[in-house]
Amino acid sequence: MQNLYYDKWINGYHFVVLGPTYPMSKLSKHYDTVLSETQLKWLAKQLAQSPHNKPTFVFLHEPIPNTVAGSNGGYLINGDKLRNILNQYSSVLFFSGHTHYTLKNNPGAVYHDHFTMFNTSSVRNPITSNHKSIGDSEGLYVEVDDHKVTVRGRDFTNRMWINNFTIRINS
Template sequence: MLRKTFLSAVLSLSLLAVAVIPSAVGAIPGEEKPLLTFPVLSDIHIQSWDPRSHQKFKAALADLRTIDPEADALVINGDLTNGMPADYAKLSELMKENPHPRKVFYTMGNHEFYKAWMDKDGSWNADAFPNGETEQASIGRFLRFSGGKKVYGDEVVNGFRFIFLGSEQYRQSDPSNLEDAWLSVEQLEFLKASLRKGAASGKPVFVFLHQPLPGTVSGTSFCCVNNRAIVQHEELTKILSAYPQAILFSGHTHWELKLPGTLVRNKFTMVNSSSVFQPWTDNGNGGEILTGPEESEGLYVEVYKDKVSIKGRDFYRQRWISEAEFTIP
């Protein structure tokens, strides 16, 4: 992951943890059928040469299909690959070979820009960054895979609005961007308009961005260089704060779901989705440490007429994570 190259511990903004109603493991409240179900995965880190990344992703898809073979959508929230053409080819192959929901949505993570760190032989060469790679080439590769026209957009699934955001710049434009998401004025205006439409329905609105807001969900005290992770984090926070029905899903930190900061709330809800490929955890000394090599996690979301249920899933043991079960009224 080479995350130590880019991440450092900074924390200055604290948020209150949301008060939630515990969900019964694997239960459907009152046998009521949900109006919408979808898993949220992130940080699958498919690399063509790494069979462990392939196997963990396949295991996650298989487990999710056992839980809910009729899920309405699947969201993979960034760090799909390491940005190499062969990685996307392998991910396409895995998607074709393994059953999954018909609707699949992707967001762009920082690792989608990582071809810029590789030389022509496919070897890591930081000294030669960007190794002839442009940001637009990286973005174009992602869009060809995802089928999108821009790194941001929205969709309506079963009457519920899904909003997808993504970084439009990397370090070629500005070295100080680091691994942070860079959101244009146009993207932020799009977000405002889409939130207005979603809010008009009176339903929750689901927002997806790979990088989290600083000082929010678990791991942001370590991931967020210069206390941001998103360059325009102040503007993004202001926009989302006007919509208490907004639920922002993020990845990037990889921090495991049993930690207290998986779900937090200020004026809207924020949820960390850990990592399919390799969760990390708090080392108890102000830093982070890898969990076991077999660990793999993600989220499963059920939407009812009066609540949203979010459950953490342990794909390795094929069981729910009791510390990561929330019901948002």
Template sequence: MNRRTFLKRSAAAAFMAVVTAGGLWNYRLNAPRDTEEDEADAFGDLPHGIKGERAEIGNPNDGSGAALSFFVLSDLHVNSGVATPGDNLRRAFDDMLAFESKIQAVLITGDVTESGTDKDYAQFRSIMKDYKLPPVYANMGNHDYYRIWINKAGAWSKETAPNGMTDASSREAFMKHFRLDKPYSEVLLNGCRVLLLSQEAYVQEKPEVIEGAWYSDEQLAWLKDRLAERQDRKPAFVMIHQPLPAIGQNGGTHSLIRAKEFRDILKPHPNVFVFSGHTHQDLQNGREHYIKETFHWFHNSSVGRVLDVQYQPLREHVAQGLYVQVFADKVVVRGREFIGRSWIKEASWTVKLV
């Protein structure tokens, strides 16, 4: 399959996943949501793993020789009214605790929650508190802005949007939960730079973005500066949510909007690895989940709900992610099926560093 076909199908998958969201995810938030004022004080103590917890899990003596090992998860869609996404996340963490190799961080590339409400975040915190995890970092996906679609009765209500909510309140909730000053952030993991980019507006502020990822001048300048700061050729990891459009084009709904500038910023830098999610595509579906440009782009699956090529749930009891190992001369990326606790043979790549 060529790259153009892959991109078209990926965009279609994302579209179908979102436009059917109300039915697919069954918006049943079990109690009326809090008001925007109440949400500011709704977080309480933060769980293990959210920035700063330094415990390694898995097997710290795995003998692989990797300088750094971490998981990239996407599209958790933790939902206070639907059990399956949260159950899948628990099974992913259960697999990690008994993992054959060490895990030094967990990176989440957007759609942490189903609708970004305080109750969704409370459900996420409840799960996290049951596990002692290494540092967990995240960026925002489009669903983390979805509180504007949820009315005070806890039901999906596009007709009454923004239902007393704002895009700003969605960003504030996300930043407070992950202890951030801005929705995008940087972390150094064993000398490797990780940059987590977040869309900075949704349809309440910028109706034209629809489900696309809009990055401000400030965020793009920050990305350029952080990559220029590198003093070595160690790999850098850039986390986005929506995928990129075709080379030479800017994106729109369901893709990265200012894609030309994004690619231009990355172009001068060797050993850059980009991870995206959003389309929930099964890592065994025969599509190109690794694309080589001037950087290395990996298109992740989903923990909360994996979709098949017809954009329908693949099957029950499946949750997928990517395991990354950094060596002196290469980066290894492998697909993991968490519930079956098995490697996905179709998703295994070794990229030599230059």
């Protein structure tokens, strides 16, 4: 790949993948990351080209601070700049991981601002809000049609849907 970040169009839907870097000055103390100014400008340009009557899917490993479950520890140094860009587009669906917080019985797995953010849990060792590993494997299943997006939680270990986790968004 030529960049840490890229976009792709699939059947008229825009998918944007972001890639942070670790600031060298913080590497020895923290696992915080940063999005470059170049990448943020690129993102703004990409989102301006997205259709506003369809969802745009944006992915980043780290969550925006103080949004979804487990994101109060920081992780993304300039998350406020990212959030300001994404807040301009209500059609954005933002997916992040890193925290490993479970989808089961967790209202913090989804966060609504001007756009919608999802915690994706973890395919290895999701944890509860008190940092207890539940030993399962979880993730999200996303279904898109012309009029709505349905995001469902999936327990991969037990091959079951997570009953309390179904989000429907009309476009």
